[in-house]
Amino acid sequence: MIGLLPRLRRFAYGLSGSLDEADDLVQSTFERALSHIDQWQAGTRLDSWMYRILHSIRINRLHADNLRTKKLDDSDPDEQIGGDNAREMEAKLTLEAVRQFIWKLPEEQRTILLLVVVEGVSYKDVSDMLCIPIGTVTSRLARARLAIKDFVEMVPS
Amino acid sequence: MNSIDDITLVAYVDGELDPATCAEIEALLAKNQDLRGKVRSLRESTALVRSAFNHVLYSPMPDFDTGREGVVVPLIASGSAGKHRQRVRNWWPRALPLAASLAALVVGASLGHHFTERGFDRELRNAGFSLSSKDESAIQNALIQGLEKELSGTRVAWTNPDTGHGGEIVPIRTFRLEDGQYCREFVDVRNVAGSTYDQGGIACRRTDGVWKVRVRYLPENGGV
Incomplete structure (x- = not known):
């Protein structure tokens, strides 16, 4: 279970755009998972179940706190560029631009994008996990992917 | 097929399509340069998205309170707890990049990732079980049904009432080797006498339509 931590944290960071918020989400996810472990069905994937919990906590918080504007860590120490290798710097800038773009996508598109592309979950498992039809998964995903493609093509390389 | 909608094209880039649809798209790509450009752009931007959040994996983690010491939950659990050992396994490496070549995987797998050719059978035999020919x-x-016909992530179950053994095959990603062969990753889960054994593999489809398992590997021991 502990082995899932880094990936849950990556997913939470991708959703929320803030490491602090991500860590908070992961902590709550573990608390809920452990207190509801009897609800986890043997034979199903534990990681999917935990992604689902994290996602529902995230959605509840968004609803509860929709006055709060999304805060992004702009002074995140992890984002500091190590060394002065120009190519590395360039790559970081592109990745940062991609992250910023993803954080501006609608939450439901971002969630599916992160699960499929970053976390490697199959379309079918995403559809089960979020309880939405597979057609909705594919159309939201395609919208997000096309938007990112157009964005990346625009960024001068 | 004369044109491809964006949804199908994205599914193609994700390796989510069955080989027949893949082949139709490949045929279309061969004669349409604009489409090829679009696929290339999609792949490039996808690769960026895939790596955009990875630094989080390596950044220092706070001390999470993960509850009771020694809580161990298997990633894929067997139905009965029993006294058989429960295994905690990490299936994460399944998220191979679409373009992963088989060669790269085999090298990666042999560098200590429990690469095994027939390890499954050996493991079962050591536990005192053998599978019948049925x-x-x-x-x-x-395996054939899953690889040939099913979308990735679909579970194809099998059971043998004679032995009480059962399991499932789950096809994962589809990709293409440089020589044009279609290959698919899959997970092979077997439930034998109350214990669950799982293994990953890659099978490739020969030009005569026969699927050959090219490699089998145990997942990394993650979890605890």
């Missing part, structure tokens, strides 16, 4: 052919049928 088990083997049920697995073979599930």
Whole structure:
């Protein structure tokens, strides 16, 4: 279970755009998972179940706190560029631009994008996990992917 | 097929399509340069998205309160707890990049990732079990159906009432080797006498339509 931590944290960071918020989400996810472990069905994937919990906590918080504007860590120490290798710097800038773009996508598109592309979950498992039809998964995903493609093509390389 | 909608094209880039649809798209790509450009752009931007959040994996983690010491939950649990050892396994490496070449995987796998050719059978034998030929052919049928016909993530179950053994094959990603062969990753889960054994593999489809398992590997021991 502990082995899932880094990936849950990556997913939470991708959703929320803030490491602090991500860590908070992961902590709550573990608390809920452990207190509801009897609800986890043997034979199903534990990681999917935990992604689902994290996602529902995230959605509840968004609803509860929709006055709060999304805060992004702009002074995140992890984002500091190590060394002065120009190519590395360039790559970081592109990745940062991609992250910023993803954080501006609608939450439901971002969630599916992160699960499929970053976390490697199959379309079918995403559809089960979020309880939405597979057609909705594919159309939201395609919208997000096309938007990112157009964005990346625009960024001068 | 004369044109491809964006949804199908994205599914193609994700390796989510069955080989037949893949082949139709490949044929279309061969004669349409604009489409090829679009696929290339999609792949490039996808690769950026894939790596955009990875730094989080390596950044220092706070001390999470993960509850009771020693809580161990298997990633894929067997139905009965029993006294058989429960295994905690990490299936994460399944998220191979679409363009992963088989060669790269084999190298990666042999560098300590429990690469095994027939390790599954050995493991079962060590535990005192052997699969009957009827088990083997049920697995073979599930494998062929899963690889040939099913979308990735679909579970194809098999059971053998004679032995009480069962399991499932789950096809994962589809990709293409440089020589044009279609290959698919899959997970092979077997439930034998109350214990669950799982293994990953890659099978490739020969030009005569026969699927050959090219490699089998145990997942990394993650979890605890």
